[in-house]
Amino acid sequence: MPSVEEETSDAAGRAVMEVTPAFDARTIPEFDGTGSVVEWLEQAALLCELRSVSLMAVLPTRLRGGAFAVWSRMPAATRHQLPSVKAKLLRAFAMDPFTAQAEMARRRLHPGETADVYLAALQQLAELMGGLPERAIAITFVNGLPEAAQAAARDGLGDEFTLEYVLDRARALVIEAPAAVEPSELTPAVAPTEQTEPGPSSSS
Known part of the structure; x- marks a missing residue:
């Protein structure tokens, strides 16, 4: 990669040429x-x-x-x-504001997604809508967490809370979205029937 030379100065004020990679x-x-x-x-x-x-x-x-x-x-x-x-x-x-609002209303934390990535997605949607108050984004963020995490995130919040505080609480929860359950897993297992050895046949 080609390099460019930049003139800087050392601690004594002397000019020093530094070679840095070109962009x-x-x-x-x-x-x-x-x-x-x-x-x-x-x-x-x-x-x-x-x-x-x-x-x-x-x-x-x-x-x-x-x-x-x-x-x-x-x-x-x-x-x-x-x-x-x-x-x-x-x-x-980009999405129009109406589509962005609809997407934000149904947006949830995806399985395997971190709280930071989820929040960044909500903030992008808010920007496409022309901007939203931080408190509104924080409420939407909490409502998009799994139910158990929602309760834990809301606990003790009070009336005054910041988006950063809500994000810190969500990180601490180490959220793991439950895996989908296959229909076959909902079918109760049937215990195998014991087969008895046939007894000796009686002679007439």
Whole structure:
């Protein structure tokens, strides 16, 4: 991978040249309009921030298919403005607020899913709805836990609670969603009948 030189200074204030790996745009997955555009934009923004790279300079190079078509047909005046590009992609590929609300209402903690991942999904849906108060997200979060975990998470909360506090309680519960029970497992077992040895036949 090619490298770039950056000039920094040591403790004595002397200029020092440091060699750091150049940013590889391929670390950002391509986006073709399928999957979650919200997650993709967040991931791209975080990776570019980590390496101090302009997101707008990288974003168009990772678009493919329908997503690239949407971007390429934007007016030249707004095609290179990050807020306009993000808004366009969200309008084209993200859930509308009504669908996001319906999804949030039925969203539950999936088997094997961590509390943090579940909360992040709810927060993304809330953003698509235009934003929700933290307390509303916390209530939805608790109501989506398994019943036993719901009771434990609510216990002692009181009227004042924060989303972070509710998340900490959910983590501590070490939630494990019960596995589905197969219908065959609900059928009571029948004890095998004992077969008796036939007795000696009586001679007439």
